[in-house]
Amino acid sequence: MLQPYKHEPFTDFTVEENQQAFRKAIQKVEASLGGHYPLIINGERVETEETITSVNPANKEEIVGTVGKASKSHAEQAIEAASTTFESWRKTNPEERANILVRAAAIARRRKHEFSALLVKEGGKPWKEADGDTAEAIDFMEYYARQMIELAHGKPVNSREGEQNRYIYTPTGVAVVISPWNFAFAIMAGTTVAPLVTGNTVLLKPASTTPVVAAKFVEVLEEAGVPKGVVNYVPGSGSEVGDYLVDHPKTSLVTFTGSRDVGTRLYERAAVVQKEQNHLKRVIVEMGGKDTVVVDKGADIDIAVEAITVSAFGFSGQKCSAGSRAVIHEDIYDKVLEKVIQQTEALTVGDPVEHGNYMGPVIDQAAFDKITSYITIGKEEGRLVAGGDSDDSKGYFIRPTVFADVDPNARLMQEEIFGPVLAISKASNFDEALDIANNTEYGLTGAVITNNREHIEQAKQDFHVGNLYFNRNCTGAIVGYHPFGGFKMSGTDSKAGGPDYLVLHMQAKTISEMY
Known part of the structure; x- marks a missing residue:
């Protein structure tokens, strides 16, 4: 049984031992710079003609790595794989889906400084900010795992004599996740595992400035036991691949974090019912602030x-x-x-x-x-x-x-x-x-x-x-302490890291049986 949720502690960098451990992690990341990370579609590595180069913003000459750049053809392959896989994934025991998140959190925790050091290099984050980013990613996995177990049995409703009623939650389908660069691990991970743990399949399109940490995270999910086709890694152009995925009739859910201009445009596009589309798309957007x-x-x-x-x-x-x-x-x-x-x-x-x-x-x-x-x-x-x-x-x-x-x-x-x-x-x-x-x-x-x-x-x-x-x-x-999301043009106030968030990725279903 899972222990009650408690957020991941931040590293105390006033302790010399912690400083030494972090410097060692930076050295490890520096030794791996320049690697290549292809697309991942249906569990297979897919090479592409074009690539995206990730550069260290503190040193423009230093290449963090290259990743595959998806085309519309790749996006179509990925969404077909996700759509097919959804039919089996949605029936997977919710507790097993939650366990995958717990295992992924454990892997990320063991590699905490390594992920933080990568954020220093790829995102330009100071130590404290990078450490908080990684801790939040772990928190999202731990918190959403527990939330899913709570939601697995639905919510209580009344039954009458001779009648049994249940109110349960069921997955929606294929989720398109467009994640930001500023919390390149935390928000990317949180917006990926929320649809995953609720039984949806995912197409992850990370920000083009920070795609390497996303590739590393998909590897963590694979190690934790995510089946092929459940999470597909498809970095690419927002105007080409992003729009294509948002518009696609097989897309059920769009979750986006980024600018107001892009968010409102995606919100509008997702509202259009495409030919052969038999559902209305759900949209979760977080678009910024002037705080x-x-x-x-x-x-x-x-x-x-x-x-x-x-x-x-x-x-x-x-x-x-x-x-x-x-x-x-x-x-x-x-x-x-x-x-x-x-x-x-x-x-x-x-x-x-x-x-x-x-x-x-x-x-x-x-x-x-x-x-x-x-x-x-x-x-x-x-x-x-x-x-x-x-x-x-x-x-x-x-x-x-x-x-x-x-x-x-x-x-x-x-x-x-x-x-x-x-x-x-x-x-x-x-x-x-x-x-x-x-x-x-x-x-x-x-x-x-x-x-x-x-x-x-x-x-x-x-x-x-x-x-x-x-x-x-x-x-x-x-996460779990200050559920996050805003009013007005800051977004849909979807409250990431809160008790209502996972429900946004599912559909409520009433089941009534007469005896």
């Missing part, structure tokens, strides 16, 4: 400063949950701003292979160009008080950047930048602060730093976000 840390009058200033800087600059601000905005009460605005500047300027930026670097690079040239263009915009919209410098000569490095005195309706306060750029606005009272916090099209996360109980209760009702935190940063949701 705010609100600092109230009388708040603990040190807590506020820590919350603002951690939220804004953890993993270079490349989180949908990143607190890229701070709204501070005018009475303490100057004092908080001064300390935010000091803390920001103390942050170290460099190759994440080195333990001492708080921030690494941003993910690629396109991200670098976008973020630096917003810094240019920020110089017109606000007062540059920290950072603003960038260098892409070797890797894609941008100093953590702070703009003060920004108008709440400025582009810097409204548009998702997805980089280490923080915009700060002033509010004359708590009501105004909440109004500013709610004035974007997003509603993912938010934080309120306050000692005012009345304001805490007010924010619970009026701060319109899916994940609301008090007196802490607005990032770092833990």
Whole structure:
């Protein structure tokens, strides 16, 4: 019997022994750089004419590996394999499906530092961020395994005399999983194993910037006992392969994490009923945020400063949950701003292979160009008080950047930048602060730093976000503790890592039998 769920502990890198173990893992990963990973369709390795090259964003000359690039023909083969395999997989005992996740979690746990080191190289993640990413991937597997066992018998409903009624959940079919690069292990793994454990078959199309960690994870699933055809690995172009899979009449479920523009387009495409399609597709999308840390009058200033800087600059601000905005009460605005500047300027930026670097690079040239263009915009919209410098000569490095005195309706306060750029606005009272916090099209996360109980209760009702935190940063949701998903244009609020998530991958079925 499975033990009760408890999240995977984070590694304490203040312990020298742990530092040595992690450096050894980095060396192991470095020795394997440049490998090739073909497509995996129906359990078979499939070579392709074209490939995708994964590059270390901290060192553009270093190739992490190459992966096969799927064509529409490959996508069709994969979806046919998944559709055929579904007929047997859906009938597999739910506990056995759950056991596969537990075994996969155990394998990943034994190789924890290795996966984290790969995230350092492929995703540009500092040690702490990489370790948290791997821990979250393990958490998703452990948590969803237990959730599936709970759901295996359905939910209780009433029966009448002479009649027995049951309410059970049944798989939906073929799931297309389009995973992001920023949590290249955690979200990729979570969105893959959720449909898998619920009896669906999966086509995994990982982000083209971080496909190697996905290939390594599929190998883990194979080692854990996933049958051929249940998970098919098909990296490729979003406009070619991604759209083809979303449109396909045999696709039953689409799960996507990424930008608002791509997410809304996929949502629309999935709504179209194709020729020979005999069902309506389910869609789970998580599309980002423009998240705010609100600092109230009388708040603990040190807590506020820590919350603002951690939220804004953890993993270079490349989180949908990143607190890229701070709204501070005018009475303490100057004092908080001064300390935010000091803390920001103390942050170290460099190759994440080195333990001492708080921030690494941003993910690629396109991200670098976008973020630096917003810094240019920020110089017109606000007062540059920290950072603003960038260098892409070797890797894609941008100093953590702070703009003060920004108008709440400025582009810097409204548009998702997805980089280490923080915009700060002033509010004359708590009501105004909440109004500013709610004035974007997003509603993912938010934080309120306050000692005012009345304001805490007010924010619970009026701060319109899916994940609301008090007196802490607005990032770092833990599976099973902080189910994650947002309101408005942040997505379908599907609450990954929560008690309702697996049900979204299944159909409820009522069975009534007369005696």
